[in-house]
Amino acid sequence: MERLSRRSFVKIAGAATGAAAIAAAPPVARAAIGEEGAVKTDPTTGVPEEPLVAYVRDARRGEVTVTSGTAEHTYRDRALVKKLLRAAGRKGE
Amino acid sequence: MSSHREAPGISQDPVADNADVYAFVSPDDPTTVTILTNFVPLQGPAGGPNFFEFGDDVLYSIFIDNDGDALPDITYQFQFNTQIRNEETFLYNTGPITSLDSPNWNKRQFYSVSKIRDRGHNGCKKQHHEQDGKGKVLGKNLACPPCNIGPRSTPNYDDLAAAAVHHLPSGETVFAGQRNDGFFVDLGSVFDLAALRPFQNLHLIPLPAAPGVDPLKDLNIHTIAIKVPIRMLTRDGSVPSDPMSAVSVLGIWSAASRRKVQVRDDNGEQPKGSGPWVQVSRLGNPLFNEVIVHIGDKDRWNAVDPIDDAGEFESYVNQPELARLLPVLYPGVFPNLAAYTKDRADLHAILLTGIPAGVVPGFQNFTGPNPADMLRLNVAVPPTVDKPNPIGLVAGDPAGFPNGRRVFDDVVAIELNAVAGLTIPLVDPSYTKDAAAGILTDGTGPGPDRYQDTFPYLGTPHDGFHTPAS
Numbered sequence: 001m002e003r004l005s006r007r008s009f010v011k012i013a014g015a016a017t018g019a020a021a022i023a024a025a026p027p028v029a030r031a032a033i034g035e036e037g038a039v040k041t042d043p044t045t046g047v048p049e050e051p052l053v054a055y056v057r058d059a060r061r062g063e064v065t066v067t068s069g070t071a072e073h074t075y076r077d078r079a080l081v082k083k084l085l086r087a088a089g090r091k092g093e
Numbered sequence: 094m095s096s097h098r099e100a101p102g103i104s105q106d107p108v109a110d111n112a113d114v115y116a117f118v119s120p121d122d123p124t125t126v127t128i129l130t131n132f133v134p135l136q137g138p139a140g141g142p143n144f145f146e147f148g149d150d151v152l153y154s155i156f157i158d159n160d161g162d163a164l165p166d167i168t169y170q171f172q173f174n175t176q177i178r179n180e181e182t183f184l185y186n187t188g189p190i191t192s193l194d195s196p197n198w199n200k201r202q203f204y205s206v207s208k209i210r211d212r213g214h215n216g217c218k219k220q221h222h223e224q225d226g227k228g229k230v231l232g233k234n235l236a237c238p239p240c241n242i243g244p245r246s247t248p249n250y251d252d253l254a255a256a257a258v259h260h261l262p263s264g265e266t267v268f269a270g271q272r273n274d275g276f277f278v279d280l281g282s283v284f285d286l287a288a289l290r291p292f293q294n295l296h297l298i299p300l301p302a303a304p305g306v307d308p309l310k311d312l313n314i315h316t317i318a319i320k321v322p323i324r325m326l327t328r329d330g331s332v333p334s335d336p337m338s339a340v341s342v343l344g345i346w347s348a349a350s351r352r353k354v355q356v357r358d359d360n361g362e363q364p365k366g367s368g369p370w371v372q373v374s375r376l377g378n379p380l381f382n383e384v385i386v387h388i389g390d391k392d393r394w395n396a397v398d399p400i401d402d403a404g405e406f407e408s409y410v411n412q413p414e415l416a417r418l419l420p421v422l423y424p425g426v427f428p429n430l431a432a433y434t435k436d437r438a439d440l441h442a443i444l445l446t447g448i449p450a451g452v453v454p455g456f457q458n459f460t461g462p463n464p465a466d467m468l469r470l471n472v473a474v475p476p477t478v479d480k481p482n483p484i485g486l487v488a489g490d491p492a493g494f495p496n497g498r499r500v501f502d503d504v505v506a507i508e509l510n511a512v513a514g515l516t517i518p519l520v521d522p523s524y525t526k527d528a529a530a531g532i533l534t535d536g537t538g539p540g541p542d543r544y545q546d547t548f549p550y551l552g553t554p555h556d557g558f559h560t561p562a563s
Contacts (some may be wrong), residue, residue, distance in 0.1 A: 046362060070369050072353060
């Protein structure tokens with residue numbers, strides 16, 4: 001299983017779309033979401049033509065699936081899952 | 094329409110709902126095979142102002158297996174895009190549409206055709222899910238015809254449809270657009286507890302016998318049609334003349350796929366797709382998913398490939414529910430069928446492997462032991478030009494279903510009689526068929542004006558001005 005670090009994930013997302021859409025299951029959350037300084041904000045653009053989407057596939061196993069173009073990869077990254085869950089206002093599952 | 098609304102999921106998604114597949118040696122051009130695959134079923138012709146069209150967000154595929162392993166060797170893919178000329182009107186057209194580039198036609202659809210030849214890597218072919226929409230582009234910006242609206246908007250519809258037949262430099266001929274739905278069935282009766290109106294006096298809940306009623310005779314469909322030289326489809330590039338040769342048999346099916354993720358914004362724009370194509374509909378033999386597969390498995394069947402039919406789906410063929418229902422719904426009519434408990438080797442051959450040599454003299458369409466739902470076309474069997482029989486192979490016309498499928502083949506009657514036991518003696522001489530097996534019909538048939546003699550063979554779609562008549 002490939003591993004995707006938070007830093008490389010953000011890098012891929014930025015490179016692929018310029019405005020990455022991160023979709024965890026429910027609507028994205030409340031306030032600041034972590035130690036790296038992510039803050040809640042309003043979208044500055046519409047959905048990009050080819051959105052990059054990441055969703056938590058299995059929180060317990062720390063699995064995140066990323067789709068971009070016609071590609072799809074699933075990574076195990078517990079820290080990223082934790083951050084996404086926090087952004088979604090959900091505790092660890 | 095043999096697979097219209099056949100599964101819970103796809104019944105909610107008509108533009109991706111694969112309703113019928115036809116494959117036959119072209120009667121007017123017998124060095125070619127024509128494959129038709131239909132979508133957007135049950136179209137009322139008067140469905141404006143946004144008339145029916147293909148999905149811009151759907152990948153439509155036609156698969157051909159030419160070496161009997163139930164995996165595609167050749168795939169044709171079709172992708173559509175819709176263009177609006179004038180956003181300042183609510184109208185589909187602002188005047189008569191007299192040509193495919195008419196400025197009066199406001200909402201036009203175009204498509205591209207791609208071809209994937211998948212001989213695989215290291216001898217291992219990819220399943221189509223891995224093909225991810227990338228192939229050699231054979232044609233792009235190919236115009237669809239408009240829908241048939243009425244005498245003011247589409248006064249010369251046949252000319253528009255003819256202009257939308259595109260001859261590709263690579264040798265194929267293609268068409269994509271609205272047609273008359275060629276499928277016929279007494280839909281209202283057969284799904285009212287499998288009633289056949291001509292025999293409903295014998296039904297468990299009897300009513301007086303009556304002629305069949307075909308609700309599809311006034312409805313349209315959207316057809317993707319492709320005519321391909323046979324030499325471009327066979328494994329060795331030949332045009333086979335020996336029906337007993339394995340080279341002469343093609344396995345054919347089609348499918349529709351959607352992107353794995355759709356992201357919808359709140360600004361009214363169309364949803365954006367992300368991720369690989371995921372199959373949501375497939376079709377080979379008519380009525381397979383509709384009346385063979387149980388409802389809890391229908392969506393899954395649509396999502397997987399013919400190569401995955403072995404096992405559970407195969408068991409539905411071996412012990413079809415309909416064969417158990419017929420003796421119950423028609424008491425006393427099917428005593429021999431009721432007593433037959435063996436696996437249905439006849440249906441297994443017809444639907445899943447093709448008919449091996451030795452069953453029907455001079456004919457076979459066997460693709461090998463891999464059980465897979467595909468239409469199987471023996472291209473060495475010439476088309477029957479003089480009075481083709483809609484009952485096809487079982488009536489002695491080897492150019493008809495289940496040797497491929499022609500637009501006028503009565504697949505309901507053929508499959509109904511087969512399930513009722515007509516074809517069991519072909520593989521089990523100890524069985525005596527019931528008297529009713531072989532004469533069952535829903536009372537419908539191919540009507541006039543439904544077909545045409547030339548590509549794409551399905552007839553002019555009904556226009557919304559004249560249909561319904563009153």
